[in-house]
Amino acid sequence: MCTGMTSFNQPDGWISVKDRLPDPGRKVLVYDLNSGCYVMSRRGSEWNVLPTLRPRITHWRELPDPPRMEENKE
Numbered sequence: 001m002c003t004g005m006t007s008f009n010q011p012d013g014w015i016s017v018k019d020r021l022p023d024p025g026r027k028v029l030v031y032d033l034n035s036g037c038y039v040m041s042r043r044g045s046e047w048n049v050l051p052t053l054r055p056r057i058t059h060w061r062e063l064p065d066p067p068r069m070e071e072n073k074e
Contacts (some may be wrong), residue, residue: 014059022060031059037065 014031025067025069031037033056041048049055 013061028060
């Protein structure tokens with residue numbers, strides 16, 4: 001569940017990895033200088049990526065809430 005967090009001194013919701021990292025195992029949206037935005041999580045103190053990749057993650061943010069689905073009233 002997302003908390004709707006939009007701070008840590010960042011009005012747009014992005015948090016610098018220099019300021020704070022997300023909890024291990026929690027999926028978040030990250031910004032990587034090499035690849036742009038994508039969803040990932042951390043494993044311990046490292047980002048959960050393939051060993052051959054060298055991510056350059058600078059920022060992360062909470063995932064948005066999923067869309068609300070309308071019930072089909074038939």
